[in-house]
Amino acid sequence: MRDTLDMLGGLDELDEFCTKALLQHGCASVSIAVAxxxxxxxxxxxxxxxxxxxRSATPETVYGLASVTKAFTAMAVLLVADEGLLDLDTxxxxxxxxxxxxxxxxxxxxGGFPAFYAFHYAAGPPPIDIDRYRTLVREPGTDFEYSNIGYRELGRLVEAxxxxxxxxxxxxxIFEPLGLRSVGYGPAYDGSAPVAQRYSADGRAYATxxxxxxxAGAGxxxxxxxxxxxRVSHRLLKPASVAAMYDGVPFSEDLGYGLGRIVSRGAGPxxxxxxxxxxGIATMMIDIPEREISIAVLTNSTNKAARDTIVDHLMSSLAPxxxxxxxxxxxxxxxxMSLAQGEWNGEISTAEGDIPLRxxxxxxxxxxxxxxxxAPATAAATASQTWDLRASAQLQLPTADARINSPDFALELRTEQDRLVGRxxxxxxxxxxxxxxxxxxxxxxLRRSLSSQT
Structure with a gap:
């Protein structure tokens, strides 16, 4: 611990930095740990x-983990595979x-499933049926798309x-063999430790x-x-499973995604x-294998700025x-965006039927x-490597699901022959x-209108 504290400038400097970061970014609290x-x-x-x-935050305070949960779910899948209960490639x-x-x-x-999340704040059946969005948008094994639907399927597979x-x-x-006494799973914490209340970006308390x-996110x-x-969870797995977990398939210049872990690539440790x-949650879990050190930073705010500032401070000292x-x-x-001027007409496919789009x-x-x-809305359009047109506006998609709590609208489209295809x-x-x-x-x-073709 002495070497770690020396690298961080001592407790006084760490305390001052973290306190200032919370004030600067309007975050209620943060808990950090090094293993x-x-x-x-x-x-x-x-x-x-x-x-x-x-109520002050302490090292014994439990925080919601959001997508750090995916690392737990991935470990469960790998364990049942090691037990011979499933084949990862079937x-x-x-x-x-x-x-x-x-x-x-x-x-x-x-896996080909789209990005998705749906949160609600009252017990009972969810108002949005996830199965209406459980449709492949691309061939499995091709492009990367971060999908909570895929991890939902993995959780159900472990249960089956x-x-x-x-x-x-x-x-x-996992938790008991590793001696993790605080860890819980579910919409609300199911243990006895004190829990951090979650807050919106402007400081309003969240309900369950x-x-x-x-x-995908209930840890x-x-x-x-x-x-x-x-730091130690890999010890539960067979060597081949550990290697697969850390074999990050590239999805960007710097990063790959393994089996429940993001793995850095290129320069740096x-x-x-x-x-x-x-x-109400912004969290980060980090392992630096060459230093045999890991870090956790947990905050109880939707705004990720305090989390990221503190993570950068810790990592710049501990991982040159x-x-x-x-x-x-x-x-x-x-x-x-370089598409030619013109009018396009088409349809949005929804569970309630096709909706006209112009x-x-x-x-x-x-x-x-x-x-x-x-009424139409006008928005700035850009493009990217994947999409020939990207735009967003305050427009309400007129479906029952979207009307619940999704008042904004975005388009991501690419040209395919004489059409614009996308989402x-x-x-x-x-x-x-x-x-x-x-x-x-x-x-x-969407298809180009006849008036635009003449």
Whole structure:
């Protein structure tokens, strides 16, 4: 611990930095931990776990983990594979437009399912049926697309082959063998430790959050247990499974995604990590194998800025040569949209039927978007390596699901012969008003209007 503290400038400097970061970014609290070899060597917590009741965060405070949970789910899948209960390369059951994805492809976010999330804040059946979006949007094994639907399928697969709930399997086969006493699973924490209240980006308390994809984000733990899990969990697996877990298939210049872990590539130290973010949660789990050290940073705010600032501070000291791009997938670089002016007409495919969509591409790289008979909206258009047109606007997709809590609209389209093909997305841009809602992807196809062809 002494060497670690010396690298961080001592406790006084660490305390001052973290306290300032919380104030600067309006974050209620943060808990951090460092594990070296097989023990936790540093734990600190700052700020308020519960602002209204003035309850301070401590190293024993449990935080929601959001997508760091995926590392737990992936471990469960690998364990049942090591037990011979499933084959990572045997397609899952179900009828799809392409051959069904395999567990390995789902673990790598290459299963062909779209991006998706749907959060609600009252017990009972979810208002949005995830199965309406459980459709392949590309051939499995091809492109990377981060998908909570894929991890939901993995959780269900573990339950089917073990006959246990995923939470029970995680506790019995991972948490207890590793001595992780605080870790829980479910919409609310199911242990006895104090829990950090979750807050929106502007400081409003969140109610209990439910989703149809708990295997992708319903974990809970202290920072100490997250750091220890990152450092020692591989010891539960067979060597071949460990190698597969850390074999990150590239999805960007700096990063690859293995089996539940993001693996850095290129310059700088090798880093194995996973971040998490949802309403009232921003977390990061990091392992630096060449130093035999791991780090956890957990905050109780939707805003990731405090988390990222503190992570950068820790990593710049503990992993010389570290670059922020080794942790967070960077947005695909934009380029100017270069489609010719013209009018396009088509349909958005939804579970409720096709919805008319019209777009007009203007000379100033603006696009006018009209959904069905609603008033049109004009938005700036860009492009990327994947998409020839990207745009977003405050437009309501008129489906029952989108009307619940997804008031914004985005298009991602590419040219295919004489058509524009891609996706229409209903979502909510953050939680500074209300709470985080759903991200709903729908296929769409447009054809150039006859007037634009003449």
């Amino acid at each position: 070296e070899r097989d023990e936790v060597t540093l734990t600190r917590a700052y700020g308020q776990a519960d602002v209204v009741n003035q 397609p899952i059951s179900g009828a799809y437009a392409w051959p069904a994805p395999t567990p390995r492809q789902l673990l790598q976010h290459r 082959v073990t006959g246990q709930s995923l939470g029970d399997y995680l506790r019995g086969q 959050c439910f989703s149809g994809h708990p295997a 809970w733990a202290t920072a100490a247990d997250v750091a220890l899990f990152a 090798v880093i194995r990590s996973h971040g998490g973010g949802m309403g 040569g570290f670059r922020s791009s080794q942790l967070n997938p960077m947005p695909e670089p934009t380029r100017p 777009i007009g591409i203007r000379a100033d790289r603006q696009v006018q978007i009209q959904i069905a008979d609603s 229409a997305i209903a979502f909510k841009g953050g939680d500074r008003e209300g709470r985080l809602g759903a991200y709903l992807v729908h296929p769409c196809v």
